[in-house]
Amino acid sequence: MKTLKTVSTALSLTLLLQTIPAHFASAEAIPSIPLAEPAASVSSSVYLPPVPAWGHFVDTYKTNQAANNTPTSNAAIGMLSQFLELWTPGSSWDNGTKLNSSVLDANIQKVVDIAAKRTPAEADMAYYDDRRKQSYGVIDGLGSLTDVYRTNAGATTTINDIPADATTKKYDDGGTDAGDPNSNFGRIVTLVKTLRGNYSSTNPAKNFYAYKRPFRWAGTSIIVPSLVPAISKTPETDGGYPSGHTNASYLSAFAMAYAVPERYQELLTRASEMGSSRIVSGMHSPMDVMGGRIMATALSAAILADPDNAAVKQAAYDEAHAKLLTQTGTAEDRFSDYAKNKAQFTERLTYGFSQIGDTSKPMTVPKGAEVLLETRLPYLDGPQRREVLATTGLPSGYPVLDDPEGWGRLNLFAAADGYGAFHQDVTVTMDAYQGGFHAADRWRNDISGTGRLTKAGSGTLKLQGGNTYSGGTQIIGGLLVGESPSAFGTGDVAVNEGSLAEQVSGSMTIGGNYTQAAGGTLELNVGGAQDLLEIKGAAQLNGKLRLNFTDAYVPGGVMTILTHAKDQRTGQFAFVETNGLPSQYKANVSYLSDRIQVAVENTSSSSGSDSSSSSSPAAPAADPKPAEGAQPADGALPAAGDRHKMSVSVPAAVDENGRAAAALQASQLSDLLNKINSQAAEVMVAELKVEPSKQAKSVELTLSKEAIGKLSDGKAKTVAIVTPFGMITLSKDVLERWENTAGDAIRIGMAPADTAKFADEAKSLIGTRPALQVTLHSGTSSIKSFGGSRIGIQISYQAVQGEDTNALGVSEIDVNGKPHLLPQSAFSPRDGQASILTDHPGTYAVSYNRVSFTDTSAHWAGSYVTYLAARGIASGSGDSTFAPDASITRAEFVKLLAGIAHADGSGFTASAFTDVQAGDWHMPYVAWAAQQKLVEGDANGQFRPDARISREELCVMLNRFTGLTGYSLPSAAGDAGFADQHLISPWAADAVSALYQAGFIAGKDNRQFDPQGSTTRAEAAKLLAVFLQGMVEQR
Secondary structure (H helix, E strand, C coil): CCCCCCCCCCCCCCCCCCCCCCCCCCCCCCCCCCCCCCCCCCCCCCECCCCCCCCCHHHHHHHCCCCCCCCCCCHHHHHCHHHHHCEECCCCCCCCEECCHHHHHHHHHHHHHHHHHCCHHHHHHHHHHHHCCHHHHHHHHHHHHHHHHHHHHCCCCCCCCCCCCCCCCCCCCCCCCCCCCCCCCHHHHHHHHHHCCCCCCCHHHHHHHCCCCCHHHHCHHHCCHHHHHHCCCCHHHCCCCCCHHHHHHHHHHHHHHHHCHHHHHHHHHHHHHHHHHHHHCCCCCHHHHHHHHHHHHHHHHHHHHCHHHHHHHHHHHHHHHHHHCCCCCCCCCCCCCHHHHHHHHHHHHHCCCCCCCCCCCCCECCCCHHHHHCCCCCCCCHHHHHHHHHHCCCCCCCCCCCCCCCHHHCCHHHHCCCCCEECCCEEEECCHHHCHHHHEEEECCCCEECCCEEEECCCEEEECCCCCCCCCEEEEEEEEEECCCCCCCCCCEEEEEEEEEECCCCEEEECCCEEEEEEEEEEEEECCCCCEEEECCCEECCCEEEEEECCCCCCCCEEEEEECCCCCEECCCCEEEEECCCCCEEEEEEECCCEEEEEEEECCCCCCCCCCCCCCCCCCCCCCCCCCCCCCCCCCCCCHHHCCEEEEEEEEEECCCCEEEEECCHHHHHHHHHHHHCCCCCCCEEEEEEEECCCCCEEEEEEEHHHHHHHHHCCCCEEEEECCCCEEEEEHHHHHHHHCCCCCEEEEEEEECCHHHCCHHHHHHHCCCCEEEEEEEECCEECCCCCCCCEEEEEECCCCCCCCHHHEEEEEECCCCCEEECCCCEEECCCCEEEEEECCCEEEEEEECCCCCCCCCCCCCHHHHHHHHHCCCCCCCECCECCCCCECEHHHHHHHHHHHHCCCCCCCCCCCCCCCCCCCCCHHHHHHHHHCCCCCCCCCCCCCCCCECCHHHHHHHHHHHHHHHCCCCCCCCCCCCCCCHHHCCHHHHHHHHHHHHCCCCCCCHHHCCCCCCCCEHHHHHHHHHHHHHHHHHHC
16 A cells, blocks of 8 residues: 655644534435435535525524424424425324325335344344434444543443343433533533534424324334334324434534544444434334434534534533543444445435436525534635535435425535535635644545635645546645545646645546646655556646655666656756665656656665565564655654644844843733634644844743743643754643742753864764753753653754765763763754754754664665664674674663663673673673563573574563653554464563554564564664654654
8 A cells, every 4th residue: 555644633623613513314224225316516606595484594493492383483394394295294193195105105115124124233223222312322423432432421321231021111211311511521511412402302393294103104013123112102292204313313413523523424424323223123214314314404503503602612622622532442433434434324315215306406505504514624614615515415306305495405424525516716725733624634525617726725635536627726835635546637737835746556647737836846656667647738847756665666677657748848856855765776767758757776786675675574564754855764753843833933132242032921922822722732832933133152041930830731732942053842741840940930041062172072973063052040050850851952954965864863962072872862854853852951962973884785774773873772793794684682682772771781780690690791781671671581590692582572572661661652553363373472472462563563474473483683673773763753
């Protein structure tokens, strides 16, 4: 599978305090019923229907009360009045008149057919969805977070099984439904209860339409047997249309989807499933369920649009993103299959009924319906959301769906996937700093129309549909990704600023001309010889070409990456950047009359080995993620400037000695915090940019205790202090400690260090690269440490020609001017930043420590070895060699772990193991590892230092090491299921599983793990280089 690095999606969005109505859908899949027809066409201006007799529903929804029992006096009855084209209510529950017998007879027959085919599992689900309270049932749509929500919200049910006597005894749910408003998730609970409040009952409509439930048409044999006791004994108050359970299910789903739009489609699919259960149970017909969906859609929109509920919905959204989505759940996600969700939801919109009315009516969007997408498409404005609803709606003519305002034709599952057509030019502005869908989103619909798409802002938009829009595509900011061969339609494409990325296996087509300005980037992902960008028209080129070689693919010679009309190219790419090629390969781009080709050559004297070679069984399943333009092992910390941040400039006056002094003023802080606290972002950075009035030799920023307290209490996770000389990043832990120190303020100083005072060894490592002196004072006292907390320090540096970026890192210079390599330092060529996390101020410098081994320069693991050696972690085996293909011993592996941990072994004079003596080179490392409980002796009290380390022993040591370093292993894969799983020792099984799931180990041929097998020094170098990068990035 091809991979593409994109902006990460934060879970926080900025909410507009307007409205977002609900969504609609219906029940479970019914076999033999075809999907709904394609979306209706719309005009370039979204049609707003005339005011119906009962008023626009969002304005008059509060008329839905028992006292109002006519279509004109009750907006809910009026909005559902298309049913009157099929049915005329009688004077009692059993004497209405069918106006369209074919449709209404088919309506009941569908229930009969489903009852005849339902499985025991379907019957059980129908029982649970009937007897449990609806808000409790909808929670399943949260997927893995279902149990997290129910526990923290206090959401309970007493219907936990189907009793043996359920066929004769009715059981009611004594649980708490959505939960307790005073719980940890009380604000989400409150929003659910608000949508299901005083104006959301189906009873007035049921009483008016007086349409019998299906078992009163076809007999009780269609009822699920365990639900027979639940049949109402008062049919005169037990109408079928609309379904109350369905209405309640959708209302709950809309509320939760507003708070958790990351599960928008999944929650609505769960509501449609619960509606389907009403048909499976025999309690309701498809028409009943369709009516319940339509009513809930309109009610949700009206209630969320009501200004009185603005604070309620905002609080629910904020709580979900601060408390719920920050947790990791383990519940089963039954709605993880997008294609299945879409198919079932779409079918349940019409339940296979044929169109019986005018099929050419223009799509109408109800007043206020745009609020349905407020948190799901937050980067669009209200009119744009109406366009999305209009271009994704159902065609006209279906029974009961053609209400005067258009509630029945809305397809919110499709709307959550973006535009269905561009009938006029569309500009999408996504600002990544706002997080969530502002930062990254994917549109899956097939987009037609004659309009043009303009992508603006710093965020990422992915287009996945089979698109045919003809107005062209323009990028003026951020990233636009094509995930289908025709993602960019049939028109011209222009990249003025930002990036266009191809993410397709095989060929992608640009139907017209392609123009790229100096500020643009074209990103092609090359995973095989068939990958090609076909430009049907002319190509005008400038800017950057980025080639990402994926899936360990290395072209065998020359391959064509781009074609265009013959002799129709002007200009060339000013820069060409490659990622993913092993270090011994070089890519050269050539321009022909109708195509652009790339030739990949091996620059080493021997062929070497692929960087993800299958001969590396202990190596990670995937290569470490390189920074742009870097070799495979790049230890870059993510720069704080790349995170979502809010900034304030703090002016600094410069005295006659070049000292710049600044103080954060209360008004500046207030403005900054107001901007930050108005966001829901989780990874916000509060950036204080110190700007000297003229050239300075040093900078000092003063933060008052009050300012520190407010920054600590704010939403920003970190505070970045940026100066012309460097940047430091402060965590909340550090700020809280400072708040409790002596003095009224903290002074943070940064200045270039005087490298002339460094020892010769330091001068050799640093050369002319920058060095930064960081000082901290509280009152008259200097701060020497942070009590276990850490600050981030970043120093700007641009690598020069010929420098191996894997050998760049950070060294600390002690008071005697001597350097100390810092193993957990990083350098990012992309950002031009050298980074380190430290628990004390001091002097830090960008260092270059290129350690050369004669046997690794052309080896597949050469870059990994360089990365570790530059940080003082790996060393050779003598005679300037590394012996990469030799098996690594237990003592050698322990030494590498000690190097990563920056362990001080000078205090160890003896070892507890009988075969590790005081004079042995490895004694300090083994003693340290034993003290940290990373290793244990065998039954004879021996460590066996010179024995090769087995693959399962390596996993156990590394897994224990994660606990020591505080590194939380990622979980990117399921259980390995190795064919020789039974050969893995019980004491190693958990460690092997954890490292496999994290992507750090893989199996050999035929899914053999070979637990007793050996690991080469090269394989260990790659494994630990990737491990170290992951550890540093996580911190």
